[in-house]
Amino acid sequence: MIVELISVGTEILMGNIVNTNSAYLAEKCASLGFSIYYMTTVGDNEERLSEAIKTAIQRADIVLLSGGLGPTMDDITKETVAKVCDLELVEDLRSREHIQEYFAKRQLTNITHNNWKQAFIPKGATVIDNPNGTANGMIVKTGECHIILLPGPPNELKAMVEQSVLPYLTTLQDAVFYTSMVKISGLGESFVEDKLSDLIAKQTNPTIAPYAKEGEVHIRVTAKGKDEKEAKELVKPVVHEIHKRLGNFIFTDDENVTLEQNVIELLEKHELKICTVESCTGGLLAGRLVNVAGASEVFKQGFITYSNKAKRKLVDVKKATLKEYGAVSPQTAKEMAKGAALLYNADVALSITGIAGPDGGSEEKPVGLVYIGCYINNHVFAKEFHFTGERSKVRESSVANALSLLRHSIIEYYEGGFKQEI
């Protein structure tokens, strides 16, 4: 089965937003064993959109459209699909109720007339519920081609794909596919690829594909079988081999498990309470830990000590340390972590202090210099990092590496360390 993606939105053509939906949808399609030959992005323009849709219908069995289902006048995806397929738009009562409930739930009263536009669907279309917004999706069958319309906002699109679209696509796929996502922290992509190059080179079934993420590498292992059992059996030995080579640098084989989740689980397992102290990341590290529902078991409090005074008053960094070595130094990072752990009796504390830029850099301490401090098992240490990219990138890298550093420290101190010579 051939899938074609069409992203609709002038804001993509203007470069206002990066098209992450396409990568997400492509990854999902690959995991189901569908092939994508073309991705197209087109603006909110009826003539060009309908041309793109007609072309895709000719080339593909499934056309996935994202964007242009909003309430405003320039949202025309649904209308254009209806025209191309020669279907009239009819009001879908369930969608109308959905909009009503959505506004009621948020205690919003000003439902403007253009909101009701979202209750209309091409006649005969199957509605895809949207748990996160007013724009329901829909499936339109034309000839042998399945056209699937989804809204543009990633949180809406993803929820609908997980909940409705993947199950539907699975019914269109004769074979069954099983995927394991082996996630690695603390190793670079090219290093991981090198370690697995022979496996990747001779891949057939299962297929093996590496994905580079911030501070992580994910290896997707997907096998095709006549049933799930057969597909699973094909995946198992490959995942086993990857584990043999990368050991506990791997933190999960489960697509849905995040690094912060793994870290929280490790802290729970060893009954360690953690406290965070952040300067340049300003709360993003704590923010990622709190991503994990139930983090409250091990994470009680965190501090953003952005000023020197806050570093002194809140986590007991010595005035002399700040004076002698500066706020961005291994000494300060260590005192931040140790001070927080001792003051607020945490077993583990992570601290981040650095120069995120664009200003504040110097010859000796350039933009991108970050120290991550860690207090664990009555030891305290700080590690130096040099990150590249703009301010937000430096901060994101700092958080990812802090989580990775903590995971490795827990493994070193509480799980007998790493077995591999890497």
Added chain:
Amino acid sequence: MIVELISVGTEILMGNIVNTNSAYLAEKCASLGFSIYYMTTVGDNEERLSEAIKTAIQRADIVLLSGGLGPTMDDITKETVAKVCDLELVEDLRSREHIQEYFAKRQLTNITHNNWKQAFIPKGATVIDNPNGTANGMIVKTGECHIILLPGPPNELKAMVEQSVLPYLTTLQDAVFYTSMVKISGLGESFVEDKLSDLIAKQTNPTIAPYAKEGEVHIRVTAKGKDEKEAKELVKPVVHEIHKRLGNFIFTDDENVTLEQNVIELLEKHELKICTVESCTGGLLAGRLVNVAGASEVFKQGFITYSNKAKRKLVDVKKATLKEYGAVSPQTAKEMAKGAALLYNADVALSITGIAGPDGGSEEKPVGLVYIGCYINNHVFAKEFHFTGERSKVRESSVANALSLLRHSIIEYYEGGFKQEI
């Protein structure tokens, strides 16, 4: 002038990487006033790539290809362009020397024969130097169409665009474009569009396009003129009219100014120091404030009080309040804000407490219920919100609305409030 982007690479179709090159190139083109009608992604497949190139040549004045200039057998962009344009490949001596120098600089001796493949160009093409890699780019003129080939790695592509491609494109542009981005906080997209529907309906030059962001609406106003002065003159009255209708719900006309930046500027203007106290958002609010370089002038410290104990110990929330009303209540939100402001002598404090889910919800306090507390000008109040979506979305919405709430409070207390009846 119409530009079309073609991204070449099976790794994009597989979802292995997010296509950031397209957004980057699109933004550059928009800033030069070029229109992009289509972006296409196609794999390293000669038949489909040549089809995509032929289609683009018919539709566009300029075709920007990225990817597929590497040394390996499956890099075929250059070869395919040559075939489509019926040009032979000839060795370019400067490119050959460039490859030699590149390897020499890095003391790499093993120049394999396929590296020399990168020295070949379609006959008559103009070479674009690549300061960061061996793959030079090239410009091929066919009929009236300019085909520009660039390598896929972003650091190589960007350097070549800044250094060579933008200057070249500028020579092709006769008209000049000017854009204002009117950004609105605290009003919904459909509501804003309703207010501006007549302007949007009769738009020609300038064009007017709304973009929905989390907790914000952006209105892009772009005009075309013979010079910048004329373009600016065309944009001015439209922006003025939008201001007349939405007043100080608008926080900027500048594409590069963020809501957090505007909030920081307002705090600086009125010499207000802010402190944050977060529960369910776990630091994301502080994280956004610290996005702003120079936030340190007004933001010194923030707290993540995830446990009840932390709420009591760090920001003085009364045990009785937590007992009687619970952690997620307007009373607790108010005490968090007031406690932090008084304890750490801040002029303004923002607090967030809520149920982000997926668990922890109840009949009376459902998932998505969030209270945002604000202490300002010796007043304290809390506002109730009902957000939808998954955990991360609820937290993101909370942060966006907290910034919006703070901005509105500053305007109410320090700038004479809002003039519009909205």
